[in-house]
Amino acid sequence: MVKSPTKPLTLEEFLKLPETKPASEYINGQVIQKPMPQGKHSKLQGKLVTGINQVFEDNKIALAFPELRYTFGGRSTVPDVAVFAWERIPLDEHGDVANVFPTYPDWTIEILSPDQSPTKVIGNILHCLKHGSSLGWLINPDERSVLVYPQNQQPEFLEEEQQVLLVPDLVKDLQLTVGELFGWLKL
Numbered sequence: 001m002v003k004s005p006t007k008p009l010t011l012e013e014f015l016k017l018p019e020t021k022p023a024s025e026y027i028n029g030q031v032i033q034k035p036m037p038q039g040k041h042s043k044l045q046g047k048l049v050t051g052i053n054q055v056f057e058d059n060k061i062a063l064a065f066p067e068l069r070y071t072f073g074g075r076s077t078v079p080d081v082a083v084f085a086w087e088r089i090p091l092d093e094h095g096d097v098a099n100v101f102p103t104y105p106d107w108t109i110e111i112l113s114p115d116q117s118p119t120k121v122i123g124n125i126l127h128c129l130k131h132g133s134s135l136g137w138l139i140n141p142d143e144r145s146v147l148v149y150p151q152n153q154q155p156e157f158l159e160e161e162q163q164v165l166l167v168p169d170l171v172k173d174l175q176l177t178v179g180e181l182f183g184w185l186k187l
Contacts, residue, residue, distance in 0.1 A: 011074060023067060023078040027120065034078065035115040040141035040185055044111050045080050047184045052083060055174060060086045062106070062170050070101040073131045077124050081109035085170050104131045107168045111139045125149050134168045144182045 009017075014026040024033045037045070045066055052064035068082045082105035090098035108128045110121045118138070125136035129151050136149035145159040148166045158165060161179030 011071070011076060014076060015071065023069065025078055025124075026071075026076040027123065028075075032120065035113045037080075037111075038113060041080070041111045041113050043185055044139060044141060044181070048081050048109060051176075052081075052171065052174070056171055062086060063089055068101060068105075070103065070105065072102055072104050073127060075124070075127055077127075079105070079108045079124065079128075080111045083107035083109070083168070083171070104128050104133045106133060106170060107135045107137075108133055109137045109139065111141065114142065122147075122149075134170075135166065137165070139181070141182070141185065144178070146178060146181065 008029050009026070009031060011026055014024075014031060017024075017031075020033055022034045022036050024031050026032075049064045049066045052062065056062040056064075062083050062085055064081055064083045066081055067078055069076060069078045070082060071077075082101075084101075085106045088103065088106065090101050090103065092098045105128060108125055110125060112118060112121060118140075121138060125138060126149070128136055129149060134151050138147040138149070140146070143159070145157065146165060148156040148158060150156075150166060156166065158178050161177060161182075163178045165176050165178065165181065167174045167176070
């Protein structure tokens with residue numbers, strides 16, 4: 001993550017700024033731009049969003065969003081994948097999905113990029129858990145490992161291909177192993 005060389009901003013001031021590519025996040029009074037996603041990151045992100053939505057959207061159980069900004073608890077961040085229980089998805093006055101999400105996701109998924117600070121990303125996951133998220137994943141494509149952060153529990157480090165990844169109760173029917181997850185990187 002790259003820090004923007006600006007004077008300290010309030011969260012309200014940050015939210016009035018134009019969006020950047022890649023996205024900037026507001027964390028502890030600092031504006032930090034995320035690194036540009038690369039191939040492995042993009043492939044995993046696309047497969048996760050598509051897979052989760054194929055299984056759970058039609059039954060109105062959950063919806064996965066890629067690169068969705070949410071703002072709560074004094075931070076405004078853009079995780080790689082945010083999964084919301086159907087009944088928690090913010091709606092606008094027309095009953096459509098809202099543009100602004102002022103709440104935590106039920107499940108936050110981050111895919112570590114080569115130039116990204118793991119501690120900043122872990123901090124974002126822990127922030128979500130502190131405010132109500134039930135689960136966070138930190139996927140490291142280079143190490144082929146996943147740190148799973150269940151709410152109010154010890155994190156789990158998974159790197160063996162046959163290990164099954166823990167998922168939130170709302171999508172308990174989803175079964176994915178470490179090997180299947182990283183198998184998506186093969187063509």
